[in-house]
Amino acid sequence: MIIYGSRMYFQKNAVQSYGECGHCGRYAKQKSYQARKFGHIYFIPLIPAGPTSQVLNECSACNMGSHIPLDQCGPMVESLRENFKDWIIKIQDGETEVVPEPGASPVNIGVMIAGTVESLFCLGEIKDVDSIVEILDGSGLEFEKYIVLGRWNELRGDLPAAVTHYRSAAQKRPDDGVGWYQTAKAESLRSNAAGAEEAYNRYLQLHPDDIGVVAELANLYEAHKNHPKVVESYDRLYAMNSDLLANKQMKKVYKKACKKSQVEGQFLKQM
Ligand SMILES: [Zn+2]
Structure with missing residues (x-):
């Protein structure tokens, strides 16, 4: 039997992270990289079968990931970078909330940053969150700092550390559902049912x-x-x-x- 098919070749800018897979739902190691799909026989690349793409969060358990053609990826990275810069300026001006789109309710700036950290990291735009954490710390934004650190550790596969940071965020601001919800999710991912239950219930008391x-x-x-x-x-x-x-x-x-x-x-x- 001749083995043939197509797969991604000539991988560049590979970044490893951990996350919940959008396809199989498992929390597993993921890879993001740029590559081009080629038809192959016995894994020798023969015919280009698509444009060079940015692959995001390819799951090690099911091999599924998102593929974005590189020419569409540029504007996406650009707007991520712009937003990020904007938020840093806002923090330095003492603001703690942003309006994600016209007409939407304001969202905590730490939550927005935490939501962007994964894309920025997987696209190779940031190597860590040290400088962001330093800015948040310097501005006295502890809740925001813990949310970002929680997300970062989740991304690095360190769930115990993620839980610790999310719990600190929840204790810093017990009347904000975000900290409890993130704690519950991370506890649930590391199969601590009692911890997850308690945090979910704290969230549900508020919402x-x-x-x-x-x-x-x-x-x-x-x-x-x-x-x-x-x-x-x-x-x-x-x-x-x-x-x-x-x-x-x-x-x-x-x-x-x-x-x-x-x-x-x-x-x-x-x-
Ligand atoms: Zn998967």
């Missing part, structure tokens, strides 16, 4: 109507086979949106959890 986060908490309970809590959180989801009662997959999980826990869910009779 009880956030149905997406109630669903995340329900998934956490399901993954850790905490049947009574699966029933409780599904009851909460059904009460929030009765359309969910029609979802077959959810129904299956709910019925099973009621049976295993011997708790009669509030909606069991309607199934």
